[in-house]
Amino acid sequence: MTKFDKSKLPSRYVTEGPSKAPHRSYMYAMGVTEEEIHQPLVGVATCWNEAAPCNIALSRQAQAVKTGVSCGNGTPREFTTITVTDGIAMGHEGMRSSLASREAIADSVELTMRGHSYDALVGLAGCDKSLPGMMMAMVRLNTPSVFIYGGSILPGKAPQVEEIPEDFRSRDLTVQDMFEAVGRHQNGTMSDKALDMLERVACPSSGACGGQFTANTMACVSEAIGLALMNSSGMPAPYESRDQYGEASGRAVMNLLEKNIRARDVVTLKSLQNAARVVACTGGSTNAGLHLPAIAHEAGIDFFLDDVCEIFRDTPYFVDLKPGGAHVAKDLYDVGGIPVVMKELRKAGLIHEDCMTASGRSIGEELDMIQREADGKVIYPIDAPLTKTGGVVGLKGNLAPEGAIVKVAGIPSQNQVFTGPARVFECEEEAFEAVQKRGYEEGEVIVIRNEGPAGGPGMREMLATTAALSGQGMGKKVALITDGRFSGATRGFCVGHVGPEAAYCGPIALLRNGDIITINAITGELSVDLSDEELATRKEAWSGPRETLYASGALWKYAQLVGATYKGAVTHPGAEAERHVYMDI
Numbered sequence: 001m002t003k004f005d006k007s008k009l010p011s012r013y014v015t016e017g018p019s020k021a022p023h024r025s026y027m028y029a030m031g032v033t034e035e036e037i038h039q040p041l042v043g044v045a046t047c048w049n050e051a052a053p054c055n056i057a058l059s060r061q062a063q064a065v066k067t068g069v070s071c072g073n074g075t076p077r078e079f080t081t082i083t084v085t086d087g088i089a090m091g092h093e094g095m096r097s098s099l100a101s102r103e104a105i106a107d108s109v110e111l112t113m114r115g116h117s118y119d120a121l122v123g124l125a126g127c128d129k130s131l132p133g134m135m136m137a138m139v140r141l142n143t144p145s146v147f148i149y150g151g152s153i154l155p156g157k158a159p160q161v162e163e164i165p166e167d168f169r170s171r172d173l174t175v176q177d178m179f180e181a182v183g184r185h186q187n188g189t190m191s192d193k194a195l196d197m198l199e200r201v202a203c204p205s206s207g208a209c210g211g212q213f214t215a216n217t218m219a220c221v222s223e224a225i226g227l228a229l230m231n232s233s234g235m236p237a238p239y240e241s242r243d244q245y246g247e248a249s250g251r252a253v254m255n256l257l258e259k260n261i262r263a264r265d266v267v268t269l270k271s272l273q274n275a276a277r278v279v280a281c282t283g284g285s286t287n288a289g290l291h292l293p294a295i296a297h298e299a300g301i302d303f304f305l306d307d308v309c310e311i312f313r314d315t316p317y318f319v320d321l322k323p324g325g326a327h328v329a330k331d332l333y334d335v336g337g338i339p340v341v342m343k344e345l346r347k348a349g350l351i352h353e354d355c356m357t358a359s360g361r362s363i364g365e366e367l368d369m370i371q372r373e374a375d376g377k378v379i380y381p382i383d384a385p386l387t388k389t390g391g392v393v394g395l396k397g398n399l400a401p402e403g404a405i406v407k408v409a410g411i412p413s414q415n416q417v418f419t420g421p422a423r424v425f426e427c428e429e430e431a432f433e434a435v436q437k438r439g440y441e442e443g444e445v446i447v448i449r450n451e452g453p454a455g456g457p458g459m460r461e462m463l464a465t466t467a468a469l470s471g472q473g474m475g476k477k478v479a480l481i482t483d484g485r486f487s488g489a490t491r492g493f494c495v496g497h498v499g500p501e502a503a504y505c506g507p508i509a510l511l512r513n514g515d516i517i518t519i520n521a522i523t524g525e526l527s528v529d530l531s532d533e534e535l536a537t538r539k540e541a542w543s544g545p546r547e548t549l550y551a552s553g554a555l556w557k558y559a560q561l562v563g564a565t566y567k568g569a570v571t572h573p574g575a576e577a578e579r580h581v582y583m584d585i
Contacts, residue, residue, distance in 0.1 A: 002073050002258050004040050010117040010585055011041040036075040040257055043118035044069065044078045044250075045109050045137075047130040052085035054127035054208040054215060057237045058150045064243035065122050065148065068250020074257070076250065077118060081108045085127045086487065087175050087209060091432070091464030096550070098129055099459045099485070100558040102294070103571050105133030106140060113141055114582060120257045122249055126150035126208050126237070131218035132291035135227055138263040139298035140575070141582040144256035145263045146249045146358045147227040149219040151237030152329035153207035163194045172328050173202040174210045176491075179463055183471015186436055207237030211322030212409075213487060216329045217284035218291060223338045224278040225295070226266040226357040230366045234333030252358050259360060262583060264299050264575075270352035272296050272303045273311055274363065277350050278341060280315035280390025281382075282332075283324045283409025286486055286496055289392070294568030300575030305403045305497065305566035309394020313524070315350060316385035317409055320378055323491045324391060324410025327378045335379055336372035343367050344374055344382040387413070395495060397527035398535065399507045399517065402499030402566045404481070408521050411493060416521035418479040418493055420445045421514045422528075426546060427451065428484065432465045435472070442477040445517040449508045450546045451484030452501025453569040457550055457559035463487035466494050479519055481526070483508050483565070495519055495526060499565045503545040510538040 006012045014023040015037050027037045044065050048058040066076035084101035088094065105125075113121060121143050123134035131149065138145035156173030158164050165184070168177065181198050184190035208215035219233035229252060232245040256262075272292055279288040289308050296303035319341055321327050332338075345351045346367055353364030374381045391409030393416075408416055423440050424447045425431035431448045434440055446465075453459040462482055467490075469475050475492035483501035486494050500506030507528065511517075516529040530538075550556050561571040 040119040047083040064246030068247035072254025095460035096458030102129035106136040109137035128214040149233040156202040179467030183468040210328035214285040234337035276311040282319040283391030297574040312390035318380040318385035335375040395526035448482040449502040455503025
């Protein structure tokens, strides 16, 4: 067993030498043995809480990680951080906390690691923003790090009774279906009783939302980027056998510490490109266009929305997952998971094989050990994809000079072009109320502005509005654009991340009802039929950003600090400006 020299590790500041006797006395107070005190101290960070099923299993899983750390001659120290769970925060003021929580998670993990001088980090996360937040902390600290996902929820099944519409009875259910059921209920095509029955069965276990929504998208990213062990993200949360991945992750971090393989040795431009490939080919969440640049920022790498979208543009979409497709995360796991997906990408030369992973082996070496092949039902062969380009597309034009993003997975190419008059709403609540009352027309482009990171504040997701449109059967008959975000569960022709945002007087702030907007996901265009002169005139007459109620507290602070969406909506200068690396203090 490896004995570690602590003379260059951060924990020497709290465990070594006579002057550290007070610090060691705290350790003894917690039952830590002398031998354990002088081993490397490993932070085991979880986002456990009782807010939602996504996080509820993380505390138990952390115990398995701690066993692995101990077996590798490390001393695990468990701590927790927050999570704001989007499924609970969705559709009301709580959603303003969601994206800001990503920064709070990264910051609090950083502060805990620094404050206690831990030498390595294993991070467990379950819900949307907790995954990138945890990975951002790893890269920011540049410690030997292993990420592990808490796992997805099991699919729900509707009772086979007449009150429930047949299409709900015949499919696996996720929380997305509940948002769409609300739309059905509002337009009178679903009864109170049916809605009541569905809400009791849609989410039958612990774990994060089951489709290729943001949590599962970022879980796939964790493997593709190299911070997680191969296939560790796929197994559903309730499976006790997840403990094997937890223990293996604990052992793995000790191997990385021994070899001095740090997070930035793993997260490189090439590994970020690998991650973007996996998002594209699985029809992943548009939120990856926000989180990948943010993770890159922590490493001092320029990898912006444009770069992500460039990769999306030439990556085949060949994994059939909800919301654009038919299957859930458990189905992907059952047919071999992300390793099989990456193996298909390798066949087309679309993976950088020399990237380091959490195992200490390269991506290529890991893929050489994978024997399973594409099943043809969940994972299609890459030479016979669902579509030849990625499930997510970047857009630019005079309405979005800094870019925008749209998820086209499951949308036929003939429906990927939309031109129509704008119907402008100043916030999500206005839009949702209008949708409920059918205060819009077929063929319109619904515009929701003042929902960007600074202007919102918080860049809310618009799932309640888009799900209501789908529930009304109008998902294909209108389009929607916003400077806010969309849930990974959003379906329909919905454009998010329009930049610059309205609060910074981006062109979206200047739109009026009736302006003709063109969205073309095939050519990558998002434009409004207005001359530069007309836009300039409107800008001159602009009365300034919409006032917000959030004039103090965390959301005020976030709004003051947050940067451009296309750069990841980050709140600090990143690695480019740093003057020291935590591991070298």
